[in-house]
Amino acid sequence: MTVAVAGPPEAAPVPRPSTFVLKQVMAITGVIFVGYVFVHMIGNLKVFFGADSFNSYAHWLREIGYPLIPHRGVLWALRVVLVVSVVAHVWSALVLWVRGRRARGAHRRRRMPRLMASGARLMLPSGLLILVFVGVHLLDLTIGALVAPETFRSGDAYQNLVASFSRLWMAVFYSATMVFIAAHITHGWWTMLQDLGATGRRFRMVWITIGVMIALTILLGNALIPVLVQLGVIA
Amino acid sequence: MRIELEVWRQDGPQDRGRFEQYVVVDATPEMSLLELLDRLNDQLVEQGIEPVQFESDCREGVCGACGVTVDDRPHGPVPKTPSCRQHLRAFGDVSRLRIEPLRSAAFPVIRDLVVDRTALDRVIWAGGFVDVETGTAPDADDVLITHDDAEQALDFAACIGCGACVAACPNGAAHLFAGAKLAHLALLPHGRLERGRRARALGQVLDDEFGPCSSYGECVEVCPAGIPLAAVAAMHRERLRGLFRGKAD
Numbered sequence: 001m002t003v004a005v006a007g008p009p010e011a012a013p014v015p016r017p018s019t020f021v022l023k024q025v026m027a028i029t030g031v032i033f034v035g036y037v038f039v040h041m042i043g044n045l046k047v048f049f050g051a052d053s054f055n056s057y058a059h060w061l062r063e064i065g066y067p068l069i070p071h072r073g074v075l076w077a078l079r080v081v082l083v084v085s086v087v088a089h090v091w092s093a094l095v096l097w098v099r100g101r102r103a104r105g106a107h108r109r110r111r112m113p114r115l116m117a118s119g120a121r122l123m124l125p126s127g128l129l130i131l132v133f134v135g136v137h138l139l140d141l142t143i144g145a146l147v148a149p150e151t152f153r154s155g156d157a158y159q160n161l162v163a164s165f166s167r168l169w170m171a172v173f174y175s176a177t178m179v180f181i182a183a184h185i186t187h188g189w190w191t192m193l194q195d196l197g198a199t200g201r202r203f204r205m206v207w208i209t210i211g212v213m214i215a216l217t218i219l220l221g222n223a224l225i226p227v228l229v230q231l232g233v234i235a
Numbered sequence: 236m237r238i239e240l241e242v243w244r245q246d247g248p249q250d251r252g253r254f255e256q257y258v259v260v261d262a263t264p265e266m267s268l269l270e271l272l273d274r275l276n277d278q279l280v281e282q283g284i285e286p287v288q289f290e291s292d293c294r295e296g297v298c299g300a301c302g303v304t305v306d307d308r309p310h311g312p313v314p315k316t317p318s319c320r321q322h323l324r325a326f327g328d329v330s331r332l333r334i335e336p337l338r339s340a341a342f343p344v345i346r347d348l349v350v351d352r353t354a355l356d357r358v359i360w361a362g363g364f365v366d367v368e369t370g371t372a373p374d375a376d377d378v379l380i381t382h383d384d385a386e387q388a389l390d391f392a393a394c395i396g397c398g399a400c401v402a403a404c405p406n407g408a409a410h411l412f413a414g415a416k417l418a419h420l421a422l423l424p425h426g427r428l429e430r431g432r433r434a435r436a437l438g439q440v441l442d443d444e445f446g447p448c449s450s451y452g453e454c455v456e457v458c459p460a461g462i463p464l465a466a467v468a469a470m471h472r473e474r475l476r477g478l479f480r481g482k483a484d
Contacts, residue, residue: 018442020474096447103407103446105340110307112403116452120405123449191450197472199418199465 019099022092027195029085029092030188036082037181038214041221047234051158058157090131097124119187126180133177140164165229175223182219186211236262236323240275242287243335245344248351252344254333264324268311269294269301271323272334272348289348294319296459299395302402303348304335309399309457317397317459337402341409341445352398354444355412359396362437363416365426378424391419391469393460400454400462406446411454413441414466417473428484434477438470 017025046057064074111117139145141160144152147170149163165171189211198204228234238259245252259275266274269291276286292300301318305311311321323329334348342350392415400411417434420426426433448467455464 014439014443018439019447020438020442020471023447023471024475096449100406100408100446100449103340104405105338105342105407107335107338109304109338109403109405111405112308112453112456114452114456116450117405120449120451187450194448194450194464194468195471197468197470197475199468199472201465204465204468 015099019096022096023195025088025092026096027192029089030192032081032085033089034185034189034214036078037185037218041218044225045221047158047161047225054158054161055156059155086131086134090127093124093127116187116190119183119190122180122183123187126184129177129180130184133173133181136173140170161225162229162235165226165234168230171226171230174226178219178223181222182215185215185218189214236264237330238262238271238323239331240271241331241333242275242347243344244287244347245336246346248343248345254335262323264322266323267294268303268305268318268321268323268334271332272303287348288346291319296320297395299397299459302337302397302399304337304402306333309337309402310397310459314456315458315461317395317399320459337398339398339401339404339407341401341407342398350398352396355396355398355401355409357444358409358413358437358440359416361440362429362433362435363420365420365423366429367425380424384422388419388422391415391422391462391466394419394458394462395460397459399457399459401445403453403457404446404448405451405453406449408448408454409441409445410448410467410470411458411462411464413437414468414470415460415462418466418469421469421473430473430484431477431480432483434473438474438477441470 043057043061046054062072062075066073111121136147140147140149141157141164144154144160149160149167151163152160165174190208193204193207198207225234240257240259241254242257243252244255257275257278259271259278262271262274269289272287272289279286289303290300292298294301296317296319299317302310303318305318305321310316310318311326313321313325326332336342336344336348336350337352341354342352345351394412394415396412398409398412401407401409417437420433421430450464450467452464455462
């Protein structure tokens, strides 16, 4: 069958920003998030050294660089960077998702049983869950409203944490979300490799291994805290 | 061997299309998918029914002309194998097959199982070539290249352009295809002279006509040429390089 071969198409309306740019935005903001979550987890480990250690750490976060940098200067700088990154990351993700659905066409195909594909499929739902989690987490332990424990007192981070995780549903929610965060990081870290263009075989193996280790460390380091509060080890 | 077939029939690009049921009673294990369709078409012609249209050429896995979706898998159930090399003996105890065209928004159906894969050609037009001065062939050892580079370039050059990667992709992306081309030409001395320009031009068509890559990895499951996922990384590497460098090479 002969097919009329069309020449290069006339300038059609081209989606902007390009898919390439959006993927780069996701990769770079993704690096910021992984870095932040990892450092946050290390800070959380202070809880194992007791109330004083944890509270002085929480206090230090507001004082970093003082008097060179004003009180809470670093904290607010981090918050601004994170909020901008979240908006850019989520917006890019949604635009790309819509483009992907459109490019797939009207016919759906049955899924292939592949671990990596499951990871990819989980990205949007787990991402939305993480967004909800961030909201709950801020209300619970930073702002102290709505879902916060009744005894919430600004400045006593350790007591707030113990009070919050003493509620079973909250402990379960935190620990379960960590599983999804770990899954999100594993696939995201892997995809970063693709988006930033690392092709060397050895580098890719090392990178993927590091990603899995980071995800597992974050999962263990964070999810353990609500579990230990429930068991009464942290009180 | 009796095989019940559910085959996609579509009279033209504007037709909605539907599945039709057929039965081939005398299929044999050594038949390939395409030979099964040939047998079906013999039957249909005898009955005075319009035969099922499908594409094929070499039937030995090198041309990239064939490609149908079998039971939701582009090319068929055997991994990394083109439709023409998929034999019934490898399908296990099978008595039913659903055959439809390669599915993607970039591949409109022309008729039955034949799709228009011109979108892939547009990627190649944009930069999947090397401008060379024709004339007397240079000496073979004129420009030296390492054995490893040659082997790697050949591995990426193995792409036959069948489009199964696009059909397999839940996002309708052609990154594996485009990445194989960019990686292949970037490794060779003549291709390297246009490396940046090629990456920018080719990348643009890729963005405009296909979906984004989310690392599902389903493309490599069906790729008859065994192109690795690193091709996708190579695509991004070439584009980033072309963008920051801003030069022709």
